[in-house]
Amino acid sequence: MSASTSPSPIPLNPIETLNDPHWKRAMTEEFHALIKNGTWELLPRTPDMHVIRSMWIFKHKFHSNCSFDRYKTRLVGDGRSQQVGIDCTKTFSPMVKPSTIRRVLSLALRHSWSIRQLDVKNAFLYGNLSETVYMHQPSEFSMTDLGNLSHFLVVAVSHTPNLFLNQSTYAMDILERADMLYCKPSKTPFGGSFAISNIYRPDISYAVQQICLHMHALHDGHMGALKRILRYVKGTIDYDIHLNKSASRNLVSYTDPDWAGCLDTRRCTSGYCVYLGDNLISWSSKRQPTISLSLSLSLSLARSSAEAEYRGVSNDVSESC
Known part of the structure; x- marks a missing residue:
């Protein structure tokens, strides 16, 4: 052909x-x-x-x-x-976690x-x-x-010799399907069903999490927020995740919640990010499943989620080293 x-x-x-x-x-x-x-x-x-x-x-x-x-x-x-x-x-769904792919690539860079x-x-x-x-x-x-x-799971990989992970082609496809390929770009995502978010775009992780809470009953306000996210994606379509050959082998996790930030449910929203050396390999931002009666309880729930991810990453890294 x-x-x-x-x-x-x-x-x-x-x-x-x-x-x-x-x-x-x-x-x-x-x-x-x-x-x-x-x-x-x-x-x-x-x-x-x-x-x-x-x-x-x-x-x-x-x-x-x-x-x-x-x-x-x-x-x-x-x-x-x-x-x-x-x-x-x-x-079960035999799918590899995106964070696993990033940690493998990070280890490959460090070990050449x-x-x-x-x-x-x-x-x-x-x-x-x-x-x-x-x-x-x-x-x-x-x-x-x-x-x-060079390419896997709608992610383009560039070698410089560091790695740059980019989803611009996939983002363009989403914009085209949403009939927003020529929309006016936005400088901020908030004023996201799209897999482009939590996989290789941590900058819109929180925004997409907020809109996904209403994906089964979207109203005009939610659709406006969704379009705002797509406009932000249009303006940042060349953003990459950068993985370099880090000399550090430290595994560091950061986490932080708000308290009763959701005005509808009074639940807290917590987030975490995990670094392997200088490389960001895992992150999350989502609403907590229960109502926290105090900030200390909110912190405890956020820490629990971060620790679970940290242990998973730590086990994978220890097996690879």
Whole structure:
């Protein structure tokens, strides 16, 4: 496919899929990879089996410069027909925390490790199971070496040789979807559903947290605040998270709450940030779950959240050093 050719649209039904040679080829490759890895074992159906449907997931994959890469398909179980207590007792989402990515990058800089990225096909992620499961790890994965780390999870990475993490492309996509690509920029976010906030934009973490409290019942005032945040994103679209090769190995956490700052619930809002050396790797700003009767209790709740994150970061760092 040439760079000027638009990719085939994501299919909406099986007929569209089978009639498109690009998607049909991607499905065939995915199916053969699953067979090669011995993903499943065929068994005769018995009356006590609760059988769920299978379904295909289709997605376009793009390069870091937003040019089309390939057609991506996944064969998955349709969890909508599962029954709690019969098919499962809990669900999980095997997603890495953004703060974990930042601490790994920070450690890589300090130790002068080479940072490369790989595209792994048919990687299987499992949660902790209470049952005993016997399985062989697949003998091999189909893997593509993409060279030095340059793009991951809608984040662009620049090497200088320090690292700059930027979400300008993703921010432009959000602005375009909100029909605010040419809006007037704002100098401040307050006067944010957007994943751009708490992941790589700590400067709007508090503003987005405040608007997300009302995301299920937005009114005109909330929409105005949301647009204000987007205007601020437009004016700061080139802001980066900077990770440098810090000589310090100290892990430092800061936290602070207000007291009864929410006029509607009288709850406190607390925040924390965690530094590994000179690098900011984790932060949070959110309303406390209960009403604090005193400032000292508010401080205690804020400290508890910060300590939990600090312990998590400390364990990861100690395993990597």
